[in-house]
Amino acid sequence: MSGRRVAVTGIGVLAPGGIGTGAFWNLLSEGRTATRGITFFDPSAFRSRVAAEIDFDPEEHGLSPQEIRRMDRAAQLAVVAAREAVTDSALDLGAFAPHRIGVTVGSAVGATMGLDEEYRVVSDGGRLESVDHTYAVPHLYNYLVPSSFAAEVAWAVGAEGPSTVVSTGCTSGIDSVGYAAELIREGSADVVVAGSSDAPISPITMACFDAIKATTPRHDDPVHASRPFDATRNGFVLGEGAAVFVLEELSSAQRRDAHIYAEIAGYATRSNAYHMTGLRPDGVEMAEAINVALDEARLNPEDIDYINAHGSGTQQNDRHETAAFKRSLKDHAYRTPVSSIKSMVGHSLGAIGSIEIAASALAMEHHVVPPTANLHTPDPECDLDYVPLTAREWTTDAVLTVGSGFGGFQSAMVLARPERSPA
Structure with missing residues (x-):
């Protein structure tokens, strides 16, 4: 490197x-x-x-x-x-x-x-x-x-x-x-x-x-x-x-004094080698990708200000992600706002990961966390702060965005302000 x-x-x-x-x-x-x-x-x-x-x-x-x-x-x-x-x-x-x-x-x-x-x-x-x-x-x-x-x-x-x-x-x-x-x-x-x-x-x-x-x-x-x-x-x-x-x-x-939205501070991807469409409920593979991305960024879990979730709206994915956030960020997961923009723009398959990176960079730009629309009845098994219905003003200097795909793919990326990341 x-x-x-x-x-x-x-x-x-x-x-x-x-x-x-x-x-x-x-x-x-x-x-x-x-x-x-x-x-x-x-x-x-x-x-x-x-x-x-x-x-x-x-x-x-x-x-x-x-x-x-x-x-x-x-x-x-x-x-x-x-x-x-x-x-x-x-x-x-x-x-x-x-x-x-x-x-x-x-x-x-x-x-x-x-x-x-x-x-x-x-x-x-x-x-x-x-x-x-x-x-x-x-x-x-x-x-x-x-x-x-x-x-x-x-x-x-x-x-x-x-x-x-x-x-x-x-x-x-x-x-x-x-x-x-x-x-x-x-x-x-x-x-x-x-x-x-x-x-x-x-x-x-x-x-x-x-x-x-x-x-x-x-x-x-x-x-x-x-x-x-x-x-x-x-x-x-x-x-x-x-x-x-x-x-x-x-x-x-x-x-060149460019406008810098964010630094790509860390990235990792893993596979669960488990099932074409199924996910283990413990979220261990996604948690591993998150941990490696954080290590590459040289950031600690408590440095993450916002999580842009995969949040597809299927029963197993949302619970799998919730478990992965808890496993990787520990207690800080309960203090970190999480949201899914798929509630507003749907799931565009291979495109959505980049669209979510854009949402993450813009959240940093404006210090605003976009909401999870249509979240009126929280699932008791999804017990994190999912920013229901309304955007929230929030300091967002380091953002975690994740993706989950058929075939067992689990990916994570950390965006940070250059001065925030020691990488």
Whole structure:
């Protein structure tokens, strides 16, 4: 390790309820929800009929007709978020050698919407057993390989350094940024445009989650359907979105007097090697990731001011997380505010980890902890301070954000003000 430290100097967010970082933070700080009945297709045949959709017109956000034709919706979201992040950073990427600029993009399910739509076309709505490929779009291969996401972002920002897609399920958004930070720490890049994107609201995705009853059937009340840590919760609300960051070496950012949202002070990931979708109730693997991230940041449990939880709103996840926080932070877990923004923007699978990093950095920026919306009836087994309903003014100099994903992935990241972390 070179000892180089990593700063977040630019943020771009496209999330349900508003496009752009400002609209995203307004939604969170006001405790508003962006969940609604599905409008992208007719959901009447499904058990779960609610989602957190983005009202997104790619042309309005600078994408050309050719780019729109070439890119799946998730890639479009990633590119627009990347452009916002670069602009926000006020960083002149032209001043860097292109091979010193990297890209990492996380995604759990890749070009789901594009593939789903193209199968519908080439199979004539599922009626043809042997599909007719001549009806497919010419860029179908780009939908098949998620590496196209990283390529599109790299082309958009002029990056010729390491370019990678990280796909670790619902921890992809944390893991992609954690990997990007390591590229800077080890000296493989000076700047990395990093984040994640997923646009999974399609019939095939809804059918998959319906089959395992992971998503909520509360379609009669979509605004209040996502209820993390509430005793009446009964599954998550599928969402979509993207969040992208400009990461650069801390001392370089300080020399150019950049606005620094946070330092990525610590990161770790673990696997439970236990079950594809099941979680042990003791939370030991997530607790181990938290402990390692704290050690890397050289912070103690009592230094954490706020926890941005995975908080999916499933029975087992919320209890698993609660146990992990108690195991890793000990008594300090009871004194630390915790919240889940999935209550407001849904669960965008691989994208949500980066969206939650953005929420954590903005919580530090404003010294405000976003709430857990729809938390009216606390689960007695989830007995921490989950900041119900209303945002809270709170000193947030060091934030822990965590993720949990199918396959047993457990990831944790510590964001801190540079002066707070001795790393």
